[in-house]
Amino acid sequence: MFIELDLQSETPIYTQLVDQIVEGIASGVLQPGDPLPSIRSLAEDLGINLHTVNKAYNLLKQEGLLQVHRKKGVIVQPDGMPGVTEAFEEKLRRQLRSLAAAAAVRGMAEEVFAQESRAVYREMIANRGRG
């Protein structure tokens, strides 16, 4: 499994799970229809509790990124990913504003900040051709 947890981190375990799965989908490592480990097996692999994995999976299910079946297990959304909704735009801008302010205060120029954003996005989807 491609997931690596930092149990010392201040960011919750279930958030780390959510982030890494989303990044997995964005990067193409996880493709629509691909199966994910069962709640129990992933929990055991990572040495964490069943409910922590369940919480992460459910959040992603509610966002429309995962589908959850009885016996089929958990798979990456095969019927089209959710689009850029108004709610998502708002949330994105709110978080970008916080980052932009912190960057501006430290003297990071507009071009550098924008370029940094572009670079991070590009690296994210760098090898969608192969995984």
Add this chain to the structure above:
Amino acid sequence: MFIELDLQSETPIYTQLVDQIVEGIASGVLQPGDPLPSIRSLAEDLGINLHTVNKAYNLLKQEGLLQVHRKKGVIVQPDGMPGVTEAFEEKLRRQLRSLAAAAAVRGMAEEVFAQESRAVYREMIANRGRG
């Protein structure tokens, strides 16, 4: 005072305080050397507890954005803001990665994401001439 709290929000009060003060500095509403309300008076104005304001002020003090004196009170860092450290770059990139992944998964193109970042930054510092 320019601070507005959303007590229903899931983001902690002290985080809202930190964010809005940083945005105040970035936008020029707060200039180096400018005084901030005392811990007690701001707490009373906002209808929150003294310690919540204290926590926010202390975080900003540790980041080097505020100075705290005995009787002089709290002022915006007059001796030069902290620069773009390696630690800050890492933190920024980590958070940008999370946002970029969420955006990419929803089909937001690289150019749109980068432009969104630039626009948010620009609006942040839009009226540094006067406020």
Add this chain to the structure above:
DNA sequence: TGTTTGTTATATTACATATATAACACAGAT
């Protein structure tokens, strides 16, 4: 029948958030 799946329920521990009081040390004004 038995196993594995997601799901739900309950309980417990640990930690973060926020509040409420209280007291302390320091600096300035009266």
Add this chain to the structure above:
DNA sequence: ATCTGTGTTATATATGTAATATAACAAACA
């Protein structure tokens, strides 16, 4: 000296979140 307002520190409490530990249930499949 005394009072007042400042940041600071110390306790205590209430609430919510994060994470764990068990247990049980319903559905799908071999």
